[in-house]
Amino acid sequence: MSKKVVSIAAGEAHTLALTGDGSVFSWGRGTFGRLGTGNDTDELSPVRVSFARSDGKGEAKxxxxxxGAYHSLALQDDGSVWSWGYNIYGQLGHGEExxxxxxxxxxxxxxxxxNSLSREQNAGGQTTFLKVSSIKAGGMMSLAIDNLGALWIWGNSPQPGSxxxxxxxLVSSSSPLPVWDFHGHTVVKVACGNxxxxxAVSVGENFSxxxxxxxxxxxxxxGQLGLGDKEARARPQSISTFGExxxxxxxxxSCGxxxxxxxxxxxxxxxEIESRCWTFGLGENGQLGHxxxxxxxxxxPVNGxxxxxxxxxxxxxxxxxLVLSASGDVWSWGMEKGLGLCPGAGLAGDDAGDALFPVKLHCSEAPGGLFPLPVQVACGAAHTVLVAGDGDKLWAWGRGRSGVLGRGHTADSFVPAPLMWPSSEAGLKKEVQNQRNYEIKPSIHRSGSSSESATDRKLSDAMEELSLLREKHALMERYATVLHVSIFRKSLDQRNLPQSLYDSEVFxxxxxxxxxxxxxxxxxxARLQMFYEGMLAAVKDKLLKxxxxxxxxxxxxxxxxxxQP
Structure with a gap:
């Protein structure tokens, strides 16, 4: 798992990737130092970011x-937050340079x-020291959630007037400021636009x-706040559609x-189990999918x-x-066919124009056109990166200038194309070529001896059987993933599979x-309880009917x- 990608993030024209061994990679436009490489040079393929630890305790994990648009953040396993790139609004959290x-x-x-004053005592009287547990960035601002569920914000961020x-x-601050409005509640997720x-905040003190x-x-x-009007808000206000x-x-x-x-x-x-995507705000490029x-x-709701x-x-x-499904489907909508490209970027005829409804993307390197177990998607200003295959495969598409697609060149790509991941670049090229070979079934045998013809036929039969096995394997993976997501409401992670599946033939x-x-x-x-109570109620209802x-x-x-009755 060490070289597999576990998380990605995209800025205006750069991308960050986190691997299982705790390493951070970056590529794309280098202006303002957003790649963290020590200079402003563009990188056409992923490079590892170095972190100079002051305590001399080896590599940081x-x-x-x-x-954000032009800056980057990384969260260390001890709760430390690192930042680099553009800092005119203080979004790096240190100084102004x-x-x-x-x-x-x-x-x-x-x-x-x-000796920090930022600590609390739990019900047992034990002291809990605060540390950051998750980070987020967007536009010219940065955000963090600590281990007690408090939200912090800095950079060019919305604040009450003086x-x-x-x-x-909008107040520029190089010091992270707590959002006191959520005191007594737990902030679980956060996103920000320009x-x-x-x-997303818990109703009570804790999230359950x-x-x-x-x-x-x-x-x-x-209208990007979803409150039914276009009036700005200095303080958090509840969106009634998703009320208690x-x-x-x-x-x-997510926010655009x-x-x-x-x-x-x-x-x-x-x-029946149902998930739904809702959108609101600016829609002039079809980015709402309505x-x-x-x-x-x-x-x-996005009804498409x-x-x-x-x-x-x-x-x-x-x-x-963009949205991903548990079965391997990927849908995109918005500017220039959902690629995010500006008009005139290269598409012509029927292919040109904004996508007003969701468009299903096709993976040419995978059987059935489905991406193998999509994990996460990250959208930049005009590019998109997808992690799939349990974290060992990456695809990118959209605008390619400055090497933002990570493919070793600056050409645009209007369809998902494999990204040149440094740990297995040669293997990736070979696998892509093999996949293409599987799709080509020889229909005309070479002239020559009968043994050569027999060998060709055996090779053709073997390729066809392998292709069928791949399709069956992909189908079973999607089936298992759908079942897992239905119950646990999160994607299936191979690292969490029971050890008995590996050690014994009996489960x-x-x-x-x-x-x-x-x-x-x-x-x-709580999710298990909801699922089984719902299933039991459904079974009883079906039996009664x-x-x-x-x-x-x-x-x-x-x-x-x-x-007589």
């Missing part, structure tokens, strides 16, 4: 990455100090299952420059997506949106279920035979 090398944000480093607490203004922020509320604040000139009484539970959020996208699933399992170029200030599809991930670019489902429950956190147990149907059938039969 990282667990998260985030990208741009930085072409990663620097640690001292304020967060101090949170974990033994004279009026209700008047919105000038607005959307957060599907009890999230959605809050938004900042600029609202296109809503039938929809939030599990993913001036639009917002949210993934939800039905809170009740009484009916079939028109109108903006909307209230969340509306199949209702039976389980959506697992999404991201918004500047003016385009004790009862014992493994007990192990799963023992290792599960409160959120996972069948009994009623049989009773009516017997009653009608008795009447037709002249018997």
């Amino acid at each position: 990282f667990v998260g990455v985030a990208a 741009n930085s072409s090398v990663p620097k640690v944000i001292e304020q967060f480093k101090e949170l974990g100090a033994t 004279t009026d607490e209700e008047v919105f203004s 000038e607005h922020v959307v957060a 299952g599907a009890d999230l509320m959605c809050y938004a604040w900042g600029n609202n000139n296109h 009484d809503s039938p929809w539970a939030i599990y993913e959020i 420059a001036f639009h917002t996208a949210i993934l939800t699933h039905k809170k009740s399992y009484d009916q 079939g028109n170029t109108m903006s909307t200030s209230l969340p509306e 997506l199949p209702r039976e599809t389980i959506l697992i991930s999404l991201d918004c670019g500047l003016f385009h949106t 004790d489902i009862k014992r493994e279920l007990e192990n799963v429950m023992e290792a599960a956190d409160t959120e996972e147990l 069948r009994r009623i149907k049989e009773f009516v059938k017997e009653h009608i039969l008795s009447l037709s035979l002249g018997r």
Whole structure:
């Protein structure tokens, strides 16, 4: 797993990737030092970012990455936050100068100090020191969530006015500031656009299952806050569509420059499992996926997506949106066919123009055109990067200038193309060529001896059988993933599979279920409970309907035979 990609993030024209061994890679445009390589040079393929630790304790290990328009963030496993790139608004969290090398944000480093005032006592009287647990960036601002669920924000971020607490203004701050409005609650997820922020926050003090509320604040000139108007908000305000009484539970959020996208699933399992994508804000390039170029200030579902599809991930670019399904489908919509490209970038005829409805993307290197187990997608201003195949395969498409697609050149790509990952560049090329060879079945044998013809026929039969096995394997993977996502509401991770599957041919489902429950956190147990209660209710309902149907059938039969019921 060490060289597999576990997380990606995209800025305006650069991309970051985090691998399983805690390394960070970057590529694309180098202006302002956003790649962290020590200079402003573009990188046409992924390069590893070096981090100079001051304590001399060897290589730093990282667990998260985030990208703003022209700056980058990385979260170390000890809670330290590093930043580099453009810094005119203080989005790096230190000083005002741009930085072409990663620097640690001292304020967060101090949170974990033994003499820090930023600590709390739990119910047992034990002291908990604060440290950052997740990071996010967008536009010219940066955000972080600490291990107690508090949200921090810095850079060019929405804040109350200096004279009026209700008047919105953008304030530049190089020091991370806590968002006190959520004190007593847990911030679970956060996303930000150019000038607005959307957060998923627990209803109570702690998060347990599907009890999230959605809050938004900042600029609202296109309705990107989802509050039903276009008035800016200085402080977080609840989006009523996803309120406590809503039938929809939030599990993913993303922001484009001036639009917002949210993934939800039905809170009740009484009916079939259903996930849905909602969008709102600026729509002039079709980035809302509603079939028109109108903006909307209230969340509306994207009806062009199949209702039976389980959506697992999404991201918004500047003016385009993408979603991934558990079965390997990828949909895109928005500017220039959902690629994010500006008009006239190279598409012509029927291929040109913005995508007003979701467009299903095709993977030419995979059987059936489905991406192998998509993991995550990241959208830049005019490019998109997809991690699939359990983290060992990457695809990129869109604008290629400055090497932002990571393919060793600057050409645009209008279809998903394999990215040159440094750990297995040669192997990737070979695998792509092999996949293409499998799709070419020889129809004319070479002239020569009968033994050569027999060998060709055997090779052709073997290729055909291998192709069928690959398709069957891909189908079983998608089936297992759909079942896992249906129950746990998160993608299947090979690292979490029971060890007994590797060690023995016998799989004790009862014992493994007990192990799963023992290792599960409160959120996972709540999801299991919801799933099984819903399934049990559905089974009881189905049995009752069948009994009623049989009773009516017997009653009608008795009447037709002249018997008294």
